[in-house]
Amino acid sequence: MPNYRVDFEKQIFGLPFTIGSVEIHRARDPDRARRAAELKFARQYGLGDWRERADSAVVAQAGDERR
Numbered sequence: 783m784p785n786y787r788v789d790f791e792k793q794i795f796g797l798p799f800t801i802g803s804v805e806i807h808r809a810r811d812p813d814r815a816r817r818a819a820e821l822k823f824a825r826q827y828g829l830g831d832w833r834e835r836a837d838s839a840v841v842a843q844a845g846d847e848r849r
Contacts, residue, residue, distance in 0.1 A: 788819035
């Protein structure tokens with residue numbers, strides 16, 4: 783199973799800034815990796831929902847260049 787990295791971004795003046803990243807090891811697909819990362823991110827910051835701190839979550843397979 784592939785490893786994924788999920789970057790959580792906040793939009794400031796229309797530009798995305800990464801405010802945190804979560805590594806997910808061994809997820810079946812990108813959707814499952816994103817869901818796992820959202821929960822981990824929320825727990826890490828003591829939030830009820832990850833959207834309290836970030837505007838978007840971007841999934842990339844570990845080792846892939848996103849930009």
